[in-house]
Amino acid sequence: MKRFDNGSFLKARVSYNSQFDNDFNIVTLAQFRANPKSDYLSDALTGIPNQDLNYGGTFGGARRDFLAYVNGKLVAGDHVTVTVNPYYQTLDGYSLSYQNRHRQLAGNDPYAVLGYNATGGAIRPALATTSNPNVYGGPADMRVTPRTRERYGATAELKVSDLIPRNTVRVGVWYDGGTSTEERDYFPIVPSTTRLSWQGGRPSYVLYDRSTSISTLEVYGQDSVQLIPDMLRIDAGLTWYHVRYKARSPLEYAARLDFTQDSPVQPKLGFSLTPVRHIELFGGYAKNFSGIPEDAFLGSTAMIQPGDLKPLQSSNVDGGVRYTNGNYAFSVQAFHVHLKNGVGIVPNDPTVTDPIDIQRGNVATRAATILGQTTNGVEVTGLATGRWYDLYASYSYQRATYDDAAPGSRDRLNLASVGIIAGSDVRDIPRHSVYAEAGLKPFAGVRVEGHVQYISSRVGGDIIAPTTYQEVAIDRIPGYTLVGASARYTLPQIGPLKAASIQLNVDNLFDIGYIASVTSATATATETGLPGRSLGRYFIGAPRTVTASFRVRF
Numbered sequence: 001m002k003r004f005d006n007g008s009f010l011k012a013r014v015s016y017n018s019q020f021d022n023d024f025n026i027v028t029l030a031q032f033r034a035n036p037k038s039d040y041l042s043d044a045l046t047g048i049p050n051q052d053l054n055y056g057g058t059f060g061g062a063r064r065d066f067l068a069y070v071n072g073k074l075v076a077g078d079h080v081t082v083t084v085n086p087y088y089q090t091l092d093g094y095s096l097s098y099q100n101r102h103r104q105l106a107g108n109d110p111y112a113v114l115g116y117n118a119t120g121g122a123i124r125p126a127l128a129t130t131s132n133p134n135v136y137g138g139p140a141d142m143r144v145t146p147r148t149r150e151r152y153g154a155t156a157e158l159k160v161s162d163l164i165p166r167n168t169v170r171v172g173v174w175y176d177g178g179t180s181t182e183e184r185d186y187f188p189i190v191p192s193t194t195r196l197s198w199q200g201g202r203p204s205y206v207l208y209d210r211s212t213s214i215s216t217l218e219v220y221g222q223d224s225v226q227l228i229p230d231m232l233r234i235d236a237g238l239t240w241y242h243v244r245y246k247a248r249s250p251l252e253y254a255a256r257l258d259f260t261q262d263s264p265v266q267p268k269l270g271f272s273l274t275p276v277r278h279i280e281l282f283g284g285y286a287k288n289f290s291g292i293p294e295d296a297f298l299g300s301t302a303m304i305q306p307g308d309l310k311p312l313q314s315s316n317v318d319g320g321v322r323y324t325n326g327n328y329a330f331s332v333q334a335f336h337v338h339l340k341n342g343v344g345i346v347p348n349d350p351t352v353t354d355p356i357d358i359q360r361g362n363v364a365t366r367a368a369t370i371l372g373q374t375t376n377g378v379e380v381t382g383l384a385t386g387r388w389y390d391l392y393a394s395y396s397y398q399r400a401t402y403d404d405a406a407p408g409s410r411d412r413l414n415l416a417s418v419g420i421i422a423g424s425d426v427r428d429i430p431r432h433s434v435y436a437e438a439g440l441k442p443f444a445g446v447r448v449e450g451h452v453q454y455i456s457s458r459v460g461g462d463i464i465a466p467t468t469y470q471e472v473a474i475d476r477i478p479g480y481t482l483v484g485a486s487a488r489y490t491l492p493q494i495g496p497l498k499a500a501s502i503q504l505n506v507d508n509l510f511d512i513g514y515i516a517s518v519t520s521a522t523a524t525a526t527e528t529g530l531p532g533r534s535l536g537r538y539f540i541g542a543p544r545t546v547t548a549s550f551r552v553r554f
Contacts, residue, residue, distance in 0.1 A: 007075040014068045022060040026519045026536035029460065029475050036513025039540050047193030049100035049140045050133040057196060058142070063093030079163045086154040089178075094146040098196075101131035102139035103186045103205040110185070110206045116254040124251070127205065140192040141204070144185045151178035166226040170237075177215035182298045184208050206251065212297035213246040222268070235270040235284075239263075243291040243311070257297075261311050263289035283319030290314075296343050296367040310369045313340040330382045339372035370414050371403040373426055393436040400426035416469035419525055421462040424474055428518040432456035445490040453482045460518050461537045466526040477538065480514035482507070500552040507545045516541035 001011035025039040041056040052058070069087035076082060105112060106125035114123045132138040157172035184207040187198035222237030241263040248256045270284035291311045320333030377398030384391045404423035405412035412422045425431075437451035460477040464470070488503040515538045522535045529535070 004075075008073055010070070010072045012068070012070045015066070017065045018063075020060065020062040022056060024539050025054060025056075025059060026521065027538055027540060028533045028536055029477065029538065030533055031536075032477075032513075032515055032538060032540065036540065037511075037543060045193075045195065047136045047191075048134065049098075049131075049138045049192065052140065052192075053098055053100050055098060058096055058098035061093055061095035061145075063091060066090045079161050081159045081161075082157070083159070084154065084156045087152065089149070089151040091147070091149040091151075094144050097143040097145070099141040099143050099186065100133040100138070101129055102141050102188055104128045104130070104188075105205040110203045111209065111251065113251060120254040122250070122252050122254070137191060137193045140189045141186045142189055142196060142198040144187060144198075144203075145182060146185070147180070147182050149178065149180045151176070153177055166229065168224040170220075170222045170224075172220050174218040174220075175216070176218075177213070179211060179213040180294055180298060181209075181211040183210070208249055208251050210249040210252075210298050211247065212294060213244075214291070214294055215244045216291065217242040231274050233272045235268070235272075237268040239266040239268065239289075241266075241289050241291065245292065245297070247297040261291055263291075263311070263313075278323055278325045280322045280324075281320075282322065284317070286316045288314045288316065293343060308369075309343055309367055310341050312343070314338060314372075315340075327385045328383070331380070333379045335375070335377055335379075337375040339374070341372045342370045343367055368414065368418060370418055370420065371405060371411055371422070373400060373402045375400040375426075375429075388441045390439040391437075394434070396433045397431060398429060399431055400429040402426060413469055416464050416471060419462055419464055419522075421464070421471045421474060424462055425459040427459050427461060430456040430458040430479065445492070446488070448485070448487045450483070450485045452484075455479050455481075460515070461522075463530075463533070464526045465530060469526070472527065472530060475533075475537070477515045477518075480512060480541070482512070482514070482541075483509045485509055498552075500550070503549045503551070505545075505547045505549075507547075508541070508543060511544035512541075513543075514541040515539070 001009065003009045025041045027039055031038075031040060041054050041059065042051070043056055045055050045057065046052055067087070067089045069085065072084045074082045074084075105127055112125050114125060116122055130139045153174065153176035155172065155174045157170055160169045162168070185203040186205040186207070187201050188204050189196060189198050191197070218239060218241050220237060220239040222235060224233060224235045226233050242260065243262075244258075244260045246256070246258050264287075266287040266289055268284070268286040270286075271282065273281040275281065289311060290313075292309050293312065296309060314337060316335070316337050318333060318335040320331060322331040323329065375398055377396060377400075379394065379396045381394040382392070402415065402420050402422055402424055405415065415422045432454070433456065434454040435451070437449055439447055439449040441447050456479040457476050458479070460475040462471070463473040463475060465472055484505070484507045486503060486505045488501055491500045491502070494500065517539045518537055519539060522537050525535060527533060527535055
């Protein structure tokens with residue numbers, strides 16, 4: 001990092017991370033209620049494919065992340081500053097999924113394509129599937145999904161302050177580009193009885209090889225005006241986006257997609273009013289645009305044509321009051337967010353009845369535009385700090401619902417086809433959540449903390465019948481309360497070591513069982529096990545976890 005006398009600076013950072021994760025299994029609500037602390041994974045490989053579907057060693061994946069960026073600021077006089085922030089990022093990894101059958105593409109090339117039909121669909125050699133999942137040594141595959149992501153871009157902003165009295169004008173541009181790839185490979189496990197001996201071999205079948213490149217150009221301008229100095233400020237701005245999409249999947253279709261979308265000019269307006277000392281009233285309105293998400297291209301087996309999907313657009317309104325006074329602060333904020341439309345990934349064939357294939361992502365899919373959703377809520381926060389204590393608490397209420405549609409309408413059927421009951425609560429968003437923490441500093445260098453989190457009951461899944469898309473039921477998952485604690489001791493400076501500290505954390509102190517989140521893998525799928533539930537939808541929460549750490553600065 002380099003700082004200059006006039007306030008300019010230049011700094012850079014590089015980070016690298018390599019990790020391997022073992023994931024939890026997804027469970028049904030009935031399985032959670034029967035054993036709330038189990039994800040029903042086993043620790044032993046049995047050699048029987050149907051049992052080894054739940055072998056924990058086949059869940060997870062690896063990833064390597066690299067990030068480099070530069071922050072530069074040039075102070076060009078009393079009124080003008082220029083900031084430039086280029087960045088470069090790569091992500092490279094894969095995920096694993098054990099398969100209780102073996103897939104073999106005819107011939108010696110797992111990527112083989114014989115040609116394309118009249119509509120551009122790929123014609124591939126015959127695919128043979130062998131299965132004997134309940135016998136020892138039955139055929140099995142390891143499905144490996146490699147993913148790569150290269151991202152690069154830069155932001156640049158010109159800021160002019162008080163050249164026009166009481167006005168701060170910002171004009172900026174942001175460019176973000178990159179390419180993502182995803183491939184789905186099936187490796188035979190030979191033998192399937194003693195170990196997962198697929199590494200380093202050749203895949204017997206490659207289902208797809210998808211790539212997409214999305215580049216986004218954002219141009220914005222904003223003026224912040226102090227109408228009444230230290231009392232009333234108005235912020236007004238405009239934003240415009242240009243998005244270019246490229247995509248190809250030669251094992252599925254012949255076309256090379258290349259199209260663009262431009263946003264309308266997006267207005268933003270905000271204000272801050274301080275009528276009396278310590279109290280601020282604030283509010284704002286904004287329209288937002290984010291285009292078609294990358295997952296629509298990487299998650300769909302069907303070709304996406306220009307006009308098939310609408311870009312994601314939303315409008316936001318918020319307002320509130322904030323009180324600050326020395327060591328105390330308190331705020332109340334209300335908000336309204338309307339997502340104009342969404343994008344869902346749905347199976348092409350709703351009659352698929354094998355929940356394993358649905359859960360493991362082995363079915364053909366397509367991307368579809370659906371109705372949006374609306375969120376209304378209130379957040380309340382407060383904090384207090386003193387010489388030997390600090391307190392913080394927050395409460396949030398939000399009612400997030402999918403947009404409603406008339407019974408029997410095309411919009412309602414479209415929602416049902418992606419696993420949504422029109423007008424129902426959005427999955428995995430609790431109406432009530434509370435978080436509070438209290439920290440004490442009884443001695444120099446020592447801090448102990450306790451915290452509690454409450455999450456209310458929430459919708460876990462809308463239950464839809466296959467083929468008919470009949471709305472059957474809504475799964476609600478139970479709320480929970482978690483308690484945690486930590487203690488930290490900061491050591492005196494020892495030689496070149498500065499601010500060295502030892503910390504102990506305990507999460508989920510009382511070791512309760514709870515559902516932490518809802519998977520997206522089956523969120524849009526119809527329920528195959530009616531009148532019961534056969535699709536896993538939920539990740540259980542982490543058990544009591546104790547971590548110790550040592551930190552030091554040089």
